Amino acid sequence: MVGGNPKHDAFGFRNWRIDGAPLNEYISTGASGNFQAILGATINASFTIIGPELLSVVAGEAQNPRGTKKYPGSMAIAFHTVIYRLVIFYVLGALSVGILVAYNDKSLINNSGSGSNASSSPYVIAMVNLGIKGLPDLINAVIITAAFSAGNSFMYCSSRILYAMSTQGVAPRIFSAVTKNGVPIYCIGVSVGFSLLSLMQLGTGASNALGYIVSLCTGSQVLNYVYMAIAYIGFYRAVKVQNINRDEFVYKSWFQPYSVYFTLFFLIAMVGVLGYTVFLPGNWSIDEFLFSYIMLFTSIFIAICWKVFKKTEFKFNKPQEADLITGLELVEQHEYEYFSKLEIEGKPKGRSWLLRFFDWLF
Numbered sequence: 250m251v252g253g254n255p256k257h258d259a260f261g262f263r264n265w266r267i268d269g270a271p272l273n274e275y276i277s278t279g280a281s282g283n284f285q286a287i288l289g290a291t292i293n294a295s296f297t298i299i300g301p302e303l304l305s306v307v308a309g310e311a312q313n314p315r316g317t318k319k320y321p322g323s324m325a326i327a328f329h330t331v332i333y334r335l336v337i338f339y340v341l342g343a344l345s346v347g348i349l350v351a352y353n354d355k356s357l358i359n360n361s362g363s364g365s366n367a368s369s370s371p372y373v374i375a376m377v378n379l380g381i382k383g384l385p386d387l388i389n390a391v392i393i394t395a396a397f398s399a400g401n402s403f404m405y406c407s408s409r410i411l412y413a414m415s416t417q418g419v420a421p422r423i424f425s426a427v428t429k430n431g432v433p434i435y436c437i438g439v440s441v442g443f444s445l446l447s448l449m450q451l452g453t454g455a456s457n458a459l460g461y462i463v464s465l466c467t468g469s470q471v472l473n474y475v476y477m478a479i480a481y482i483g484f485y486r487a488v489k490v491q492n493i494n495r496d497e498f499v500y501k502s503w504f505q506p507y508s509v510y511f512t513l514f515f516l517i518a519m520v521g522v523l524g525y526t527v528f529l530p531g532n533w534s535i536d537e538f539l540f541s542y543i544m545l546f547t548s549i550f551i552a553i554c555w556k557v558f559k560k561t562e563f564k565f566n567k568p569q570e571a572d573l574i575t576g577l578e579l580v581e582q583h584e585y586e587y588f589s590k591l592e593i594e595g596k597p598k599g600r601s602w603l604l605r606f607f608d609w610l611f
Contacts, residue, residue, distance in 0.1 A: 255380040264351040273352050276529065292523060296467040298339070300399075301331045302477065303406045309413075313587060315499045315580070325499040349375035400444060407443075408436035419555075461540045464523070468544035471519050478513040482506065487571035520545060 265271045274282030304327045308314040314324040350371040376384040412433035415424035424436050449458050485506050524541025
């Protein structure tokens with residue numbers, strides 16, 4: 250930005266001052282076009298936000314998920330830092346892209362929708378435009394490493410979720426099978442099978458197929474957040490009615506319950522606008538409509554079928570009837586034995602300043 254590049258170009262916020270920036274028009278013109286540009290970007294960004302909540306999946310295999318003040322728990326530390334990760338990697342990342350690359354950059358436009366290589370990355374385009382040699386290849390390597398890491402994480406989470414569903418009787422029993430080391434081998438096999446979809450990148454029509462998959466994943470994730478928000482509202486009400494002190498929790502979210510109602514409102518709105526473009530004059534597409542909203546219909550259909558075939562009641566439990574303590578004794582017993590062992594062994598003696606710094610940073 251200040252000229253520290255091979256071209257000594259102090260471009261600053263130049264890309265924000267060109268015609269149409271920083272809010273370009275999308276579909277329509279004027280204020281409506283600006284609003285739809287923001288809305289379209291938000292819908293696309295909904296896909297990339299998938300993942301932070303999957304930290305909870307690891308809790309079942311963590312030695313010390315809750316922790317104490319002396320021995321901080323892994324889950325408490327991880328969830329406390331989620332907001333900082335989102336700000337650093339998403340907000341600052343988007344800000345960097347907007348500063349580095351103009352919205353009408355020819356390389357960006359020509360590569361958009363190709364879905365076949367990393368040349369469409371705005372970071373790579375920025376390095377090429379600034380004449381920085383070597384960095385584009387490094388960024389490509391970082392993207393590949395990040396993709397591998399993300400794939401590994403999602404394979405782990407999907408296999409564990411499928412295993413949990415099987416043990417609870419909502420998935421075929423075969424997925425309850427584990428190796429002698431406790432690895433759900435069949436669940437991993439199914440998860441790995443879905444990874445073969447990545448081979449579609451090699452096809453010429455990959456962008457359309459990947460676009461449909463992204464739409465399915467986005468719809469699923471936004472709905473997942475809706476259900477999580479509804480579940481949290483029920484949990485919060487139960488905690489309040491049963492006179493449980495939230496200050497005793499190792500992790501307590503901010504501004505509750507107002508923040509969850511605010512979030513739920515916008516999540517429901519997002520579900521409604523995921524495929525809003527098909528309702529605009531001349532834009533109707535049955536494919537776009539189905540892939541944007543099919544997960545909404547599918548989730549409702551599955552819920553109804555489950556209730557009908559399992560003959561369970563359609564009702565919400567009252568806050569005072571919600572069971573918040575079953576299994577707590579086992580957790581507390583495990584923690585007592587775990588911390589007693591640490592005390593006897595004399596380790597760890599708290600966390601070093603470096604580890605505490607990284608806990609705060611990441």
